[in-house]
Amino acid sequence: MSIVIFVLLRLAPGNIVDILFATGGYVSEADKAAIMKELGIDRPIWVQYLDWLRSLATGDLGKSYRYDLPAWQVIRPLIPVTVELAVLSTIIAVLLGVPTGVVSAVRQDTALDYALRVFSLAGLSMPSFWLGMVIILGMVAWLGWIPPVTYVPAHENLTIHAVQFLLPALAVGYRSSALITRITRSAMLEVLREDYVRTAWAKGQRAAAVIWRHALKNAMLPVVTVIGIEFAFLIGGLVVTETVFNLPGVARFLVQAILWRDYPIVQNLVMFIAIVVVLSNLVVDLLYGWLDPRVRYGD
Amino acid sequence: MATRPVAADTGLELVTAAPRPGAGAWAGLRRFCRRKPLGAAGGLLMVVMALTAIFAEALATHDPIATDAANTLARPDAEHWLGSDHLGRDIYSRIVHGTRVSLVVGVLSTLLGSVLGGIVGLLSGYLGGKTDLLSQRVLDILQGLPLLVLALVMAAALGPSVPNVIVAISIPIIPRAARVIRSSVLSIREMPYIEAARALGVGHARIAFRHILPNTMGPFIVLCTAQLGSAILVEAALSFLGLGIPEPYPSWGRMLSVSAAEYAQKAPHLVLFPGIAISLAVFASNLLGDALRDTLDPRLRGR
Numbered sequence: 123m124s125i126v127i128f129v130l131l132r133l134a135p136g137n138i139v140d141i142l143f144a145t146g147g148y149v150s151e152a153d154k155a156a157i158m159k160e161l162g163i164d165r166p167i168w169v170q171y172l173d174w175l176r177s178l179a180t181g182d183l184g185k186s187y188r189y190d191l192p193a194w195q196v197i198r199p200l201i202p203v204t205v206e207l208a209v210l211s212t213i214i215a216v217l218l219g220v221p222t223g224v225v226s227a228v229r230q231d232t233a234l235d236y237a238l239r240v241f242s243l244a245g246l247s248m249p250s251f252w253l254g255m256v257i258i259l260g261m262v263a264w265l266g267w268i269p270p271v272t273y274v275p276a277h278e279n280l281t282i283h284a285v286q287f288l289l290p291a292l293a294v295g296y297r298s299s300a301l302i303t304r305i306t307r308s309a310m311l312e313v314l315r316e317d318y319v320r321t322a323w324a325k326g327q328r329a330a331a332v333i334w335r336h337a338l339k340n341a342m343l344p345v346v347t348v349i350g351i352e353f354a355f356l357i358g359g360l361v362v363t364e365t366v367f368n369l370p371g372v373a374r375f376l377v378q379a380i381l382w383r384d385y386p387i388v389q390n391l392v393m394f395i396a397i398v399v400v401l402s403n404l405v406v407d408l409l410y411g412w413l414d415p416r417v418r419y420g421d
Numbered sequence: 422m423a424t425r426p427v428a429a430d431t432g433l434e435l436v437t438a439a440p441r442p443g444a445g446a447w448a449g450l451r452r453f454c455r456r457k458p459l460g461a462a463g464g465l466l467m468v469v470m471a472l473t474a475i476f477a478e479a480l481a482t483h484d485p486i487a488t489d490a491a492n493t494l495a496r497p498d499a500e501h502w503l504g505s506d507h508l509g510r511d512i513y514s515r516i517v518h519g520t521r522v523s524l525v526v527g528v529l530s531t532l533l534g535s536v537l538g539g540i541v542g543l544l545s546g547y548l549g550g551k552t553d554l555l556s557q558r559v560l561d562i563l564q565g566l567p568l569l570v571l572a573l574v575m576a577a578a579l580g581p582s583v584p585n586v587i588v589a590i591s592i593p594i595i596p597r598a599a600r601v602i603r604s605s606v607l608s609i610r611e612m613p614y615i616e617a618a619r620a621l622g623v624g625h626a627r628i629a630f631r632h633i634l635p636n637t638m639g640p641f642i643v644l645c646t647a648q649l650g651s652a653i654l655v656e657a658a659l660s661f662l663g664l665g666i667p668e669p670y671p672s673w674g675r676m677l678s679v680s681a682a683e684y685a686q687k688a689p690h691l692v693l694f695p696g697i698a699i700s701l702a703v704f705a706s707n708l709l710g711d712a713l714r715d716t717l718d719p720r721l722r723g724r
Binding site: 236240244247249251252253255256259262354355357358361362376377380381388392395396399400 | 459565566567568569570573574577650654657658661662663664674677686689692693696699700701703704707708711
């Protein structure tokens with residue numbers, strides 16, 4: 123995994139420089155040359171890369187071109203917004219996805235199963251940002267109330283803050299829940315056929331205990347994997363959702379930074395996202411050992 | 422795991438019977454429809470969409486890019502079936518033409534990504550060793566970023582044009598395709614008939630492309646249908662953000678973009694209909710993809 127991060131570092135700056143050169147035509151040639159010299163992007167890519175790597179090693183993330191502020195100062199206030207949104211979405215996705223998947227597996231091939239599967243497939247098919255727009259439209263149409271379009275921090279007005287986050291979290295969470303439902307369903311189907319589950323039924327245990335305690339616990343392994351992957355990849359889904367709901371998070375800022383060619387910011391944000399992905403993979407790996415004692419590390 | 426006779430009653434004929442003349446393919450198709458009604462519905466919807474894309478000119482009632490200042494934000498009525506947008510362009514005609522853009526971009530980027538990924542997967546699975554190690558690490562990096570983020574960076578790097586968007590969307594598909602093909606190559610490589618071919622002195626290239634490649638077609642088709650949905654979604658998101666299909670092409674994602682959001686309260690149809698079109702297209706390809714996976718993936722058979 124450390125190799126992965128290292129090569130990612132190498133890959134990201136190259137791409138960003140390409141962006142800058144591909145669309146640099148918005149200033150006059152002389153100005154452009156001057157700006158490029160000032161920002162140090164007139165030098166060969168590998169010099170910039172080494173430079174970037176050197177400053178990164180000393181904890182310097184570079185400066186935002188647009189704000190003329192250290193990148194970290196610009197990025198830091200954005201992180202809690204995205205993390206809050208991602209955690210909320212994941213919670214909604216799990217609360218919605220796991221029970222649906224279990225019910226769908228237990229009632230396999232009934233009308234209920236088909237309905238739940240179509241429901242979850244629909245979630246997978248709708249762009250979450252569109253769903254978000256529709257939710258807002260619905261609120262306007264039926265409640266005659268629209269959540270304020272500017273971001274309200276939690277300490278100013280908790281209710282509005284909660285609504286501002288719950289709506290996008292619902293839209294994104296519904297989509298993620300679809301994947302969780304599908305994995306839960308197929309894992310449960312497999313586990314429900316195991317001998318020990320039949321034993322539990324034969325002992326005359328209550329259905330709830332057999333399904334939710336015996337079976338679900340052993341079906342959780344693949345489900346946890348998907349939850350981990352989803353958590354990391356939520357950030358991708360949040361890119362557009364944060365834009366639609368006008369929430370000042372990392373994902374929305376990434377889009378803006380890309381549009382402005384503010385590439386120290388893009389570089390750092392892409393790195394940040396990659397680190398989140400790697401970290402959540404690590405957490406999933408560690409959870410394996412805890413969930414299933416048969417999985418052992420260190421051999 | 423439930424096992425059944427492989428060739429007898431599965432939809433495998435759908436693929437293997439394709440080269441055989443006449444009846445076999447139809448019987449396979451009929452069987453598929455009977456066993457997987459949802460998948461068949463998805464397939465039918467895909468066919469309808471493909472026809473819409475091909476005959477867009479005949480189906481559209483208006484010129485999709487003609488503006489009409491006198492008739493902006495019109496509600497759906499007899500003249501504009503699904504209303505008109507802030508420039509007076511007919512939504513219905515734009516959605517019909519948007520089908521062409523979305524399907525072409527979706528299908529081509531899926532194919533490009535899957536074929537490139539498939540070649541990488543075939544080589545890395547067949548050759549193994551250093552080639553495998555190196556390509557796996559490179560793919561790890563590509564997979565370390567969410568699909569949309571990678572496509573976003575690529576689209577911005579390449580600039581907005583239809584071919585560039587296709588390339589940008591295909592790149593995140595490469596590692597996913599390579600994974601799938603590699604793992605199926607790894608298991609096929611150990612089969613006795615490959616050993617037999619090798620014993621006969623058949624060359625590596627011939628073994629890889631003639632003996633192994635055709636047997637990865639099942640997973641490959643499943644992969645393509647599964648990725649098609651997400652390719653369409655990514656295209657919609659990119660276009661929505663203004664990094665995808667440029668004007669004046671009518672693209673579903675573009676129709677939803679900020680300008681539509683501004684007028685959303687006055688004219689909800691601006692938001693509703695293009696989104697429904699996107700969802701339907703993705704839903705159809707997901708339904709078909711699921712059914713194909715169940716039919717073609719032997720491990721899932723009997724579920």
